[in-house]
Amino acid sequence: MSSDTRPATPMSRQIAEHRSLLDRALGLPKLVLVALSVALIGFVISQILIGYMVVSGQLDGKWYDIRDFGNAMVSLSDAINSSGMDSRIASTLTYLIPTLLGATGIVSVVGGWLLIGPWAERRLLAKFQIRQGPNRTGPFGLLQSLADALKLMQKEIIIPRGADRFLYFAPPIAVFIPAILGWAPIPWSPKMSYADLDVGVLFVIAISSLGVLAVFMAGWASNNHYSLLGAMRTIAMMISYEIPISVSLLAVVLLTGSTKLSEIVMWQSEQGVWLIMLIPFAALAFLFASTAEINRTPNDIGEAESEIVAGFYTEYSGMKAGLFMAVELGNAILVGALMSTFFLGGYTFFGLETWIPGYLILATKIGLVYFLFVWIRATLPRFRLDQLMGFAWKFLIPVSIALMFLTAIESSILVRWDAPSFLSLGLIALVNVAAAVGLTFVWMRVLFRDTDLSAPPAPILTRKMGGLQAAKVLRG
């Protein structure tokens, strides 16, 4: 054995030779550095000018106000209406053009996320798991998802023998419909909402239950026990967790007095409070139930890879499996958007929305919720099916309903009470938090009265060896 130094593994060598971003930036040529700093200074100056325009109110309502693309749409409609066209053509155009532009916008947001999302998730997970993550394809591995998509598209589509061909091909497309439709009522800025429905909350609830159908089709048509098991699990879970979601959203509606998403956001903005502070239990119930709806850890039993391989899409190959995975990512940010809109103040951030475009604030919030999802995924094991169902039916639903009634009483008394909002809302928050904690505690006691909830005993250390008799002595 030679006495060389400690052999470095390729990985440890890679980490040792990895230069920091700052090092790499400072290593650029002088000329580039100068140009960059000039650009930076120019950018700062332009931002100051824009800030001045914002403060003096010169931007409000103008078509070039990029804080709200709704303004541009309104100006466009005005221009078409005042151009002297035939009124029927004009009204058709004012309807068609914003619709098409808006749809394109939503699809490109979702599509753009599908390109960047897998990379983001894998990088984040890698950082949680003390490894590097994809960093080979393109700068920082950014093109990884594109490469994956290209690879998936080239792969053979395998149809299992005995599969129902129509039902087998439909689901990958069908699952996309709710994932896209769900974006319609979400307000990105005061006027920037694809369809600001009066029944926005109902629309969201209705749309979110559509996904079950595709899962059912996929699981049944695949002619595979794993698929069937996965579909069964997913359907059972989705149906159970619809209820806490609806109840949580009812609490929101009760407090804000509107089922219109933009009004829910405006209510939070006007009161200067986020609903998660007023009804924390509903918010957490919504978050937890959403992880079940979109099949993410700790509730990803529908596609628990250690048990049933890939759940309902086990038999899908190539881009069809890719579509299922993509929809999961899309759903994750849809849930992030809904969570932000209902409970985190939507596109507002305590007045910051006058300075920064509202959609950027919303995107940041979506990103944070998504980060939370990834964090949970990197940390927690998953529950068992009966545990999850029991949690929904025995705990989440009764407690949510009880707290919803409490919210109803509060909203009928306090919100309409002629008192300063900080007083009434503060009272609501206090009562709700106390009730949520108390009810959880009491209900847990009732539910688990037969179960030992104490911390598990530490293992015994011994030096005396033996068999059954020694074991008896040890246990005492």
Place this chain on the structure above:
Amino acid sequence: MTTSTEPYVLNIGPQHPSTHGVFRLRVVMDGEKIKDLDMIVGYLHRSMEKLAEERTFTQNIPFTDRADYLAAMTGNLGLAIAVERLAGVEVPERAEYLRVIFSELQRIASHAMANGTLISDAGAWQTPLLYMFREREKILDLFEMTCGARLTTNYMRIGGVAFDPPVEFWPALQELVDELPDRIDEYHELLVSNEVFLARTRGVGVISPEDAVNASLTGPVLRGSGIPWDLRKADPYSVYDRMDFDVVVGKSGDVYDRFMVRMSELYQSVKIIKQAISQIPSGAHKTDIPLALRPDEGEIYSRIESPRGEIGFFLVSDGGPFPYRFHLRAPSLINLSLLNELGRDAALSDAIVTLGSLDIVVGEIDR
């Protein structure tokens, strides 16, 4: 009105994420409940015992690497000790200490792997596994430094060990041993009080002490059921009788206890390595024996404590250079004896976690 159900057959494996190799379970299921299960092994069968009859005792050591490929050192050591007892070979003291150090390092690496995969089976998306790999990686680096291989080490030899570790080995080992307790504390914080993990593992896959003894279970599985039985203490080999350590015993025999036994044994292994480092004498690292060792006619059953349990070697010598019969008592295989009883009427998720907690290595099952 009762709803009638129809049982169906589910094939878990041979290619499945949580069978830890090519291991197949043929499960009869009724909904989510398992009605019956049957294990089908042999996909990795290499006829090791037959091949061993055509090779000298020394040439057989690499087979033991490939049997339990996650704990090659203890496999090597088991055969080396068996042959030494059969042929009456003396081992230098330094070699004995090196053997203890390396088999305890191997135990840490193997237990880390076992617990990491168990938590992956419970559904944590590989994070604990990769954290466990951090330590395992360093240990494998130490192996590589000493004998040039990371997994299939072929390090223990009849009459000692193959190489004395290089000078850089000792500071690296010291560094590792110093930081290991902190790292293990980290895992305790992450996992031991994790509610989801507790909900998934407590009261699941319970093996009673009576069953555990009767079904020949050994190692952490036996200790998890509350039997204080560790061959390092009960039948000390090498220099384990000079080491000061405790044997970890569980209380209820469920998956969580088996997990905790492995977790707590990491501390004890570190303790043993520290003592071995401070006690190790200088001197030769092996005695010279003829390559074709010819033990006297006779037979021996010799066993040691591998990370998975009692790894035993039953050797029959006819006085020639080859063993007349070479049998490896594979703890992975025998620990599966109760699999049917454990799996029956369990939920699929529980069965997977239980299988993970038995810590099988398919190379050893199939041989």
Place this chain on the structure above:
Amino acid sequence: MRTATQLSGIFVSQVLGKSLPDIVTAVTDEWIEVAPDRVIEALRWLLDSDEFDAAQLSNLTAVDRHTHIEVIYHLQSLDLNHQLVVKTRTHGMDPAVVQSAYPVYKGALLQEREVYDLMGVRFEGHPDLRRLFLWDGFPGHPLRKDFLAMPGRITPGLEGFPFEDKDKPIRPINQENVEAGVAYVVTGETDENRAETDLSEGRG
């Protein structure tokens, strides 16, 4: 420091013989041998007796002795920390039948399947005696010494080893060579290449 005791077969046979006369057919200092149709009786007695308390079937294996197959049970007591070895031999090779130890020791379940698969010992009373590693219909039992020369010209795997002399047994251990210090005897060895096969000075 206390290590596990290996019980003397003579001692075991004396105690066992008092309760179950004529059950021990042969005995040495290391092991006792019992009749194949009385294995369960002996094992159950050893398990139940307070003196031996053979609580665990540590290892079960078999050895091909050309005329018969020897099945070996390594029993141990955890509480008393001792081991004892029980052997039994089949009457002939085909069929080789032994009573199953499963009713006494659950640990025999897979070990007996393994022995059945590789050695062809049929365990009577085993609840699920199928091949373990090899597939159903595999010809022969590979751990038997005559595996490569089965009747009916069935030769799974190799016909033989490339250098093998068909007229000689596969592994001739020549006593002359042993005494001459030629440690390693390869089949097909001749006087010319013997020097190359003298490996006794090699690194261990």
